[in-house]
Amino acid sequence: MRMSRRQTLQAGALAAVGVALSACRAQDGSRPAQGRGNAAPVGATPAGGWRMPDEAHPHELTYMSWPTRQIWKSDIYGVREDVARIARTIAEFEPVVLLANAQDVKAARKACGSGVEVVPIPVDDLWMRDIGPTFVLGPDGIAGVDLNFNGWGNKQIRGRDSRVAQAILDDEHITRIKAPIIGEGGAVEVDGKGTLLATESSLVNGNRNPGTSRDDIEQVLKALFGITTVIWVDGVRGEDITDYHIDALARFSEPGVVVMSTPDEEAPRDVWTGAYDQARKVLDRAVDARGKRLEVVELPEPVDIGRRGDGFLACYVNYYVVNGAVIMPGFGDKKADSHAASIVRDLYPGRKVVQLPVDTLGEGGGGIHCSTQQLPRTT
Structure with missing residues (x-):
């Protein structure tokens, strides 16, 4: 059985990923290097003014990953349809590079079409936001932060x-840049001007960073991403595989x-509504890196979505901003879908808002943002 990102399941004995600054073996079967980056040394420390741009910063391309039968079992056909649909849609606005195991390259190319570049790099699952590098820009060009993905705290192979x-x-x-902590790209959200949002439940957690304090993790985040202000919310521990990533909140x-x-x-009171209440209180009184109070815009979750599994991710904020557009989920609740699209359209003037059905992805507890990672443009 595959693991839902809204279910905490035992995955067996998995080796923990260390945080020593050592280089891993290079992958076989990758395409010839394209040379988009500068040739600084592997394992470089975050010095020289690196900063993580906001997602609306122009993209060079989007990275995605092709799901495997090993993880998705009988849901493989549905989830591949979702991923291909997302890839094809993004490719209308910017290049897409999709990673796939060598034996899956042909099927991925057929499903995604000629507008998506499929490259043979080994993968286990589709969640590129978490497994891929998180990119930063600086005077020396571009770098990628490797957050030492460990299966969301050793929950999945x-x-x-x-x-x-x-x-x-x-x-x-x-x-x-090999981070001295363990985390995932979906655990951090930045405004591009020095402020970062994160949940304590995901990063200040013994399954990623045992014995490491929030203050220590905060200092690392500031150094890695060029941040001066970190706003922490509690989140939720142990109820989903991510320990509640900020990009779903x-x-x-x-x-x-x-x-x-x-x-x-009318939603029943539970750990998720409690997490929302706590986060809302924090954000209502928070001050960003510029010393200004935050404006909080509500994006109501859908209600009429039929029978879904307990792990279904029914939220609109897991959208993805691309060049000239915002790609967001639609859940079949016509009133809620339309209202959400209207709000997002107002938030991103000048960008086309595209809603996609991603039901199998949602049953896996993730969404469009979780399945993508942007490579920011350097010029």
């Missing part, structure tokens, strides 16, 4: 996924504006 970040960076000849649409996934007023 990741023999290949733990090497994806380095494989991409090696392939592109981009500087690799709150996103920056621009500096000073946070979009929150908002439960329906």
